Amino acid sequence: MDESGERLHLYTLSGAERSDFEGMGGVRATGVFGPTFRNEGVVRSDDIQADPRYGQMGPHHGMPAGHLPVRSYLGVPVVSRSGEVLGGLVFGHPEPGRFTERHERLMVGLAGQAAIALDNARLFQAVQRANETLEARVAEALAEREKAEEALRQSQKMEAIGQLTGGIAHDFNNLLTPIVGGLDIVRRRTTDERSERLLTGALQAAERAKTLVSRLLAFARRQTLQPRAVDVAELVDGMRELVGRSLGPSIEVRVDLPRDLPPVLVDPNQLELALLNLSVNARDAMPTGGRLTIAAEAKEGWECPIPGILAPGRYLRICVTDTGMGMDEPTLARAVEPFFSTKGMGKGTGLGLSMVHGLAAQSGGLFKLSSRVGEGTAAVLWLPVASEEAAREPAAETVAPRAPRPAMVLLVDDEPLVRLSTAEGLRDLGYEVVEVGTAAEALEALRMGLQPDAAVTDHMMPGMTGAQLAAELRERAPGLPVLMITGYANLPPEQTRGLTVLAKPFRQADLATLLAQLLSGERTVMPLRARTRPEG
Structure with missing residues (x-):
């Protein structure tokens, strides 16, 4: 039986050649075959051509031209356990009166066995499909589990590296403090030009060491942040000239920062350093030139593509994109690890992206990298929106003031x-x-x-x-x-x-x-x- 329930397809044949029925189409639900289609019982006729049900449907009104002669007819429906008609057993003979009641009982029994066999075959197919689906689901679940375990291992590794890095950085800060303090005091007291020059150089080296340690602490999320409401558009405007000089004339800098952006709650100095690091990384990925774009837009926490990371609330999504060479999957997976660098010996500390990652996490936000080889890189910072308006930073004092009173x-x-x-x-x-x-x-x-x-x-x-x-x-x-x-x-x-x-x-x-x-x-x-x- 086909899906329409109006035509039977020839499945198996005995006593004649299949070629005898080719070109005649399937058996239709005519007056003779209809009872079999509808499970209305057995049709047995000694002379089907004399049966009143015969020849009632066009265009042939009987057997089509070229059909084998049929006088005796026996039709038995094949019915599943559920009552669905699966097909029929149809017998014909060129002489009349050939099928008896005994033939009918025999064919009814055979139809029952055929129905059981078809039901079992269908059940076996269903089990096969279920097994295949189950195997696919198990494979998918195992893949998800492996992915989750890998993410957990990566998270634990980053946490362990962060703890180790933070401890080392803290000890370095304790070592640098007396060095910087001592050099500062001696420099203030010296009057010799050569000594002052040497002390100035030593202090500059100590400042570079301080910057390195601050990046380590940023990755470890243990730096001392001073978050306040920051106008990102104003901050980027203030560093645009520095970014342009750092990138060089072969790289176009585009800034898409609407003036009505809400302020973010972040340490402005660290955010400026993070954007500069991202810009320098983009420059290194575009050795023959290209375009750097800094854009931002307000978003809700639930719009973050990584669920469960950000607390509910409003965020500013800052995106730094480049048209550089991009990164492959293994490089992208390790990009924020401290000291990991693809720039070669002496060309980078491997701490720039680590610092950005740590700043975002410590500020209650998120840092996400996406990249494909040949298609550039997008570095995205999600930072929480501040509840108050941004204030202008007062000018910092550069001269150490003496005690305002005896104290x-x-x-x-x-x-x-x-x-x-x-x-x-x-x-x-x-x-x-x-x-x-x-x-x-x-x-x-x-x-x-x-x-x-x-x-x-x-x-x-x-x-x-x-x-x-x-x-x-x-x-x-x-x-x-x-x-x-x-x-x-x-x-x-x-x-x-x-x-x-x-x-x-x-x-x-x-x-x-x-x-x-x-x-x-x-x-x-x-x-x-x-x-x-x-x-x-």
Whole structure:
């Protein structure tokens, strides 16, 4: 039976040649065959040509020309368990009266067996298809699992690298702090031109080391960020000339930043460095020239192509695209790993993209790279929209101000070299300095009657952190200005609110400016609640 239910196809034949029926089409639901089609029972006739049901349908009104002669006829439907007509057993003989009741019973039994065989064949086909589908689903599930496991391994690897990198960077900052501080003090005191030139060169090298460490901390998400509302269009305008000089005349720079973009909550200096890194990477991917495009648009968190990463809310999607050579899949998979570079020895640190990745993650956003060989690269930053309007950055002081008044500073740091250089720098600026090596010693000094005008404390110390110490100091001396210095501060903003933070390594001018602002009241001292001291 075909799908229309109106025609039977010749499946098997006995007693005649298949060529005898070629060109005559399938058996149609005529008056003779209709009962078989509709499962209305067996049709048995001693002389079918004399049957009133015969010859009622055109165009032949009977057997077509060339049909084998048929007088005796027997038709038995083949019906499945569900009652569906699967086909029919049709018998013909050129002589009349050839089929008896015995033939009919025999053919009905044969039709039943044929129906069972067809039902079983259909069931077997269904099982085969189900097995094939199941195999495909299992293969797909295994592929998804392998993909998820690979993503987990990559995430764990990046986390392990980040922890190792952050620890190393923190130790380097502690080493660089006395180096920078000592060079700064000596340079301020020297009058010899040659010595000043050498000291200036040493300080520049230390600054480059500081930049390298800051990139390591950015990747490890442990840099000290100072996020604020930033106008991205204004920031890019301010660095457009620098980007143009960095890329060279053979690369066209296009900027598509609407003026009505909402401000983003991010550290402006780190965002500027991230965009510059992305631009330089694009330049290196376009050795014969090309086009760099910086564009941005406001988006909702649910529009991010990677689900479950961003918290609900509004974001700014910043896209830096180039028309360069692009990356293959293996390179793209490793692109944000620290120290991974395809630029060759001495042509890159391998930390640019790592820094961008860390900045995005630490700012509550996302960094995503997409690239194909020969089609360029798109670097996309998702950053959260700020709740307040962007403010202009005040001009930074370049000269270290001396103490605005006679003042005593309580200096707390467990690293002797850092404490020594910081104390010397403060004394050089006119401050009286009391040095202690632990938070417990600082609290004991206050208990013994010490009344400092300000406190400068390291953050990561055994027993009690700098943030916890600041809260304890404020409990004993409300309104005491506290400046916290740190090699890294992997703390949420609510834990450092009310504190002024200075990242290591720092120049003497940075320390002097912040301390002078605290003592003169330019920076508000906010009350802090004492935090519970950790056990052990």
